[in-house]
Amino acid sequence: MDNTTPTVFDQTFLRRGEELQEFMLFLLKGGLTKQSRDAIGAAAAQYVSQKTKGHGLNQSEVDLGEVGDGIVKTLQNTGYAIIDPVFSPTDVLEIEDFFKNIKVHYGSIGHDEGGRKGETLLGDLPENIRFASYRAADIYVCPPIYNAVHNKHLIDTMASYLGAPPTISSVSMWWSFPSSQSPGGMQMFHHDRGDFRSCNLFVYLTDVTELTGPHSFVTNTHNFNTLYALATERFGSNPEQFQTFWKWMEVHRKSDADVRQCFHESEIKVFTGPKGTSFLEDTRGLHKATLPTAGPRLAFEIVYSTLPKFNEKIAPVSRKHLGFEVDEAAIDPRIRYATRLIYT
Numbered sequence: 001m002d003n004t005t006p007t008v009f010d011q012t013f014l015r016r017g018e019e020l021q022e023f024m025l026f027l028l029k030g031g032l033t034k035q036s037r038d039a040i041g042a043a044a045a046q047y048v049s050q051k052t053k054g055h056g057l058n059q060s061e062v063d064l065g066e067v068g069d070g071i072v073k074t075l076q077n078t079g080y081a082i083i084d085p086v087f088s089p090t091d092v093l094e095i096e097d098f099f100k101n102i103k104v105h106y107g108s109i110g111h112d113e114g115g116r117k118g119e120t121l122l123g124d125l126p127e128n129i130r131f132a133s134y135r136a137a138d139i140y141v142c143p144p145i146y147n148a149v150h151n152k153h154l155i156d157t158m159a160s161y162l163g164a165p166p167t168i169s170s171v172s173m174w175w176s177f178p179s180s181q182s183p184g185g186m187q188m189f190h191h192d193r194g195d196f197r198s199c200n201l202f203v204y205l206t207d208v209t210e211l212t213g214p215h216s217f218v219t220n221t222h223n224f225n226t227l228y229a230l231a232t233e234r235f236g237s238n239p240e241q242f243q244t245f246w247k248w249m250e251v252h253r254k255s256d257a258d259v260r261q262c263f264h265e266s267e268i269k270v271f272t273g274p275k276g277t278s279f280l281e282d283t284r285g286l287h288k289a290t291l292p293t294a295g296p297r298l299a300f301e302i303v304y305s306t307l308p309k310f311n312e313k314i315a316p317v318s319r320k321h322l323g324f325e326v327d328e329a330a331i332d333p334r335i336r337y338a339t340r341l342i343y344t
Helices: 018-031 034-052 065-078 089-099 136-140 143-149 152-162 224-235 239-249 256-262 333-338
Strands: 080-083 104-106 118-120 131-133 167-176 198-204 215-218 268-271 278-281 287-289 297-305
Touching: 018 034, 034 224, 065 080, 065 152, 089 143, 136 143, 136 167, 143 167, 143 297, 152 198, 152 278, 152 297, 152 333, 167 333, 224 239, 239 256
Parallel strands: none
Antiparallel strands: 080 278, 104 118, 104 131, 131 167, 167 297, 198 278, 198 297, 215 268, 215 287
16 A cells, blocks of 8 residues: 555544644643543544445444444443453353463553562562553464454444444453552543543453452543533532532542542442453543452553544554454444454
């Protein structure tokens, strides 16, 4: 392909211009209120839909059926939706076997491991490490994961929910371990600011109970309109408290105690289930990973965004060098577009 004439399927599409990227990050990371971020997200979806029209990516051609439409409506109403397992039991076993001799990385940015950083086999990790993740290059070449990333129904569902053909901005897989350290980073309630409009797939690859690090989400906090209705009902009679709530919502990390002062326990969804449990979540809403106490948790994630995430550098993998055969000519345009940052 001629790199001088980029198309919507190239890595550079919507990513050119470093200064523009820096400005977008500034807006995402604190330069705007939630209401403004959501409004820009809607505009971004409209823009991307217009820019991609005519390449086999038209929104009007997405037909999810009754089940898919129900998933989208549930996401819109609550911010999350539990879906059928993305991986079969056989897939999970294949993933376990694939990664059993692959090293994990610990001490990533944003994870306080007492200054320790390195890469080692899972069984050789230093004591009291909270998180360990697999390299993206290893994740991309695992066959069941490749199939999940290329799952057209998931991509079409995200297109319907986001209002534009989605870009897969990251694919990750990480362990969370019991630790004597206090919860921190993603183990505190927070809202993601990687894109103005996005949605994540989470899959448990270990059995998860309330003691092994379940994911938690505060319902109806994903969308400004639903959150405004809730805040008005709860704090609208006290203007000062109402304003304090919105200022607090802009704080990136929040303690459990603070969240429970503003939201009822019934509004906090805790996801537990056997390995393979899968759910979609709009992480603009408040969410966190709970610190495990009785055993480790392995989680898999795909981030679907309207625009590429400007704060992540992605080294793509060639489909010609995966270690297994792929019929590149048969890849649907929606899949090709969504995966363009990851596979070439």
